Amino acid sequence: MRLEILPVLGIGDVTEGDDLAVLIATAAPWLRDGDVLVVTSKIVSKAEGRLVDVPAEEGPERTAARDEVLAAETARVVATRGATRIVQTHHGFVMASAGIDASNVDAGRLVLLPKDPDASARALRAALRERYGVDVAVIISDTMGRPWRNGLTDVALGVAGMAAIRDHRGEVDPYGNELQVTQVAVVDELAGAGELIKGKRDQVPVAVVRGYPATIRPDDGAGAAALVRESALDLFSLGTAEARADGLRSAALLADAIGLEVDPAAVERAIDAVAGLIAPGTVFTHVTDDEVRESTAATVPGWPVRATGLILGAAPTPVDRPDLVRFGADLHRLRAALAAEGVPTTLLPPPTGSTALATLAL
Template sequence: MLEVRPVTGIGEVTPGTDLADLITTAAPWLEDGDVLVVTSKIVSKSEGRLVEVPAEDGPERDAARDVAIAAETARVVARRGPTRIVQTHHGLVMAAAGIDASNVERSRLVLLPVDPDASARALRAALRERHGRQVGVVITDTMGRPWRLGLTDVAIGAAGVLPVRDYRGDVDPYGNELHVTEVADIDELAGAGELVKGKFDQVPIAVIRGYGGVTDDDGPGARALVRDAEMDMFSLGTAEARALGRSEVATLADATEFAHAPVDPDLVAAALEAVSARSERSEPRSREQVDTVGAAFTHVTDAGVRDKLRDLAPSGTAELVVVHVPADADRWTVAEVGATVHRLRAALASADLSSAWVRADAATITDLATLPAGHEPLGLLAIGAPAKRQM
């Protein structure tokens, strides 16, 4: 049976407050094997993590708050009006870097602890060495979550409790081997503790009894739950990711080689259709050929022709598009075609495909590929899988 109990009577915490003494006085019933779930705010207060700001609402208070957020920010993830979702120096992604103005004097803001795992270890050690209690400690803060409304408490520091229960390699009752199941136990303990704490009852600590997972050593702490950047598929907000994509595509370099891997031709067709849709004059004639800005982009689908044209392109080229214009096209048309080629390359990049513009001899392309009457080739767009894929 799991029991969650509030610790009442904590009172006001100020810089220098001994939390271990405070907790054992308020909860003399604390037992070995219990898990303390402690709100980060009282940890921060005891450690003096406070910033002085003007007490009255207005530009000066807002400016002081902005300075505090900037100091705690490693990078901005998303910004909408005055709201900033940032990654802190701890690696946590939170609104306003976790800085809080609730349950504190109007003239102060509360920052997160400098090292919440170290704070958890220090509190655990004090409870063990001075008060003879062998407990686990989870330090929590409140966060919002992508794709979900509402807030919940999560663990930002931990000691004596393993952060993750790993089921990978186990077999479920139906005989299925589990491959991705890792349960964030300390986050679940944080959420359970919040049920008896609350924002208005001034109950900053809960005790969970019956968990059974308290360890002899401190363990890796909550830092182990921070996802590595290279594994993070959602490291930016939507608008920020789009802005980054636009800036990166402006400097899109030609690939010098591709991975020797097949490319889904439907991805190329979709990119051609996207380019066609941007032009009011576009009249796609077929899946393989798209007319736009007075030119034509022909996706080479004949295997024999494609194999011959590959000799003109970088190693590993999987698909090819021939770009051609009417023989009497003026320079303005050719310039527009160049812009469209770049838009096509951007569309291909959004599908995780690399490309390279091949300035092959027009006569050579004409000999190898069949073009509409009265057209001449400008060049080839070689397409392939990136030689080095990034997560």
């Protein structure tokens, strides 16, 4: 296999209303069927008029205007740190500042991402095929950072004419192992390959990848939307500060529940976590005595005898109201710590004759 990455030179500055098919076909009359056209999203946005005016001089007014634009382009804030905002766009992409760019544009303007990059890729592909008789795949690319790794790389925002993902699941490797999870984002790889000869300073907004062994589809395909992971499957959908805040909200809204299978080690970890914060004289103990469990179950209709243990909260006696308030706060600390370990809890009356102020079924 021979893979070539060819620059498309001479396109020049793109302005609103320009016909990208004409610009590209004129600059690259050598395009041929099966080529993969990698087009930076910047010129697509410019041609489609996806620009906004902001104050040219750096200062509070420009910052406020940019923040307003960012808010409009943001579907969800993922993470913030200082001036950095990682957000999810309305397309579903997670990226810094919603992809808003101030490079290669007049100082008083900002460039937004294309409204629908997949539609832009389809339109450009159709124009090249219908007007110039060349059948290519089109990738609309943009630069993104990546979690846990320094540096930027280009990825695909829009695709037409080829599958975004090459799915190897069900195939067998040379050792006879069936592949279970291997799905390769080939259009991201091709976008990164195109960036090797493009770049913000070189003013080469289009590259052609030739020789990639993929069949150009007669239809446009599902587009780059196939690359957006469903939120339910995203294990890292929040930044650190946002995840911590979400956890605190969950602790404040902690619901009562009883678990039938509880890991004793998890209970001990939760007790140890709050040991240094609770009031002097309060002791939380994991009780596993069958007789105590059964006597507690007998006092509460519907409470399952199979619940695996009890936590008894003991405080000094006699107690006054401030002590009870503090004990209630400490009890909730423990419940939150148990919830973090996956252990559900609910408050129950203490067993008859117990000196504990509260009992939690686990």
